[in-house]
Amino acid sequence: xxxxxxxxxxxxxxxxxxxxxxxxxxxxxxxxxxxxxxxxxxxxxxxxxxxxxxxxxxxxxxxxxxxxxxxxxxxxxxxxxxxxxxxxxxxxxxxxxxxxxxxxxxxxxxxxxxxxxxxxxxxxxxxxxxxxxxxxxxxxxxxxxxxxxxxxxxxxxxxxxxxxxxxxxxxxxxxxxxxxxxxxxxxxxxxxxxxxxxxxx
Numbered sequence: 270x271x272x273x274x275x276x277x278x279x280x281x282x283x284x285x286x287x288x289x290x291x292x293x294x295x296x297x298x299x300x301x302x303x304x305x306x307x308x309x310x311x312x313x314x315x316x317x318x319x320x321x322x323x324x325x326x327x328x329x330x331x332x333x334x335x336x337x338x339x340x341x342x343x344x345x346x347x348x349x350x351x352x353x354x355x356x357x358x359x360x361x362x363x364x365x366x367x368x369x370x371x372x373x374x375x376x377x378x379x380x381x382x383x384x385x386x387x388x389x390x391x392x393x394x395x396x397x398x399x400x401x402x403x404x405x406x407x408x409x410x411x412x413x414x415x416x417x418x419x420x421x422x423x424x425x426x427x428x429x430x431x432x433x434x435x436x437x438x439x440x441x442x443x444x445x446x447x448x449x450x451x452x453x454x455x456x457x458x459x460x461x462x463x464x465x466x467x468x469x470x
Contacts, residue, residue, distance in 0.1 A: 283330050312467055316345070319464040331374075331383040347386070348465040356442040365439030367430055368447040370460045373413055376405040389450065392417040409452050417450055 279286065296306040320332045351368055358366035371389035374380050391400035395418035397410040404410040416435050424430035430437040430448075437448045438456055445459035 315467050316464050319467065320461075323461070323464070327383070328381055330381050344386075345461060345465045345468055348461050349469060351447075352442075352445050352459070352465070355440040355445065359441055364428060366441075367424070367437060368440040368445070369437075370447050370449050370457070372449055372451045372460075373410070375403055376407060377403065389417065392450070393421045394418060413450065413452065413454075416454055420448075 293306050296303045317329070317332060320327075324332065348370070351370075355366040355368045358364075369389075371392070372384050373388070373392070374384060375382055375388065388403060391397055391404055392410070392414040395414045397404040397406045397414045404414075416432070419432045420430040420435050420437060423432050435448070435454050436456070438446050440446045445462065447457055447460050449455050449457045449460055
């Protein structure tokens, strides 16, 4: 099968462009030289639908960061890697494995950047003021940083990350229990599990 790759800047809103690109069956009507179009897989559509179900309030641009980009570097691939690493650690039958998922949404740029890779570091070290361009140093950011820095320090000191207000349980391969760090910190069984398993198929 021939593959064509091009990039272009277009003066159209992202929602309209996503709709146009996703209407594959209509390509012959407006793509020069395209005589027919057939869908081999609806994986991308399945992933976006699953993410929209979990995050109905998030913009499509923000969701695209979770499943776009190079393999292994997008959010869902990273979730698969976390599940794999936690299982390997669990199978050693030694110290417990603790998994986390940082989902706090920055207020900058109307929240569109979402929770990008490494965004949690400024919280782990309670540096939301120093990294104000990414956190806004809001009261919510400061409160979350206190919890995360406290959990990291507790884990370094004792091997167990739970602190008052953050009951962080060990993960296991059956549930993939994960601490979700957000304005409300909570344990979740396999966050994004449905979406991340689509890209494993």
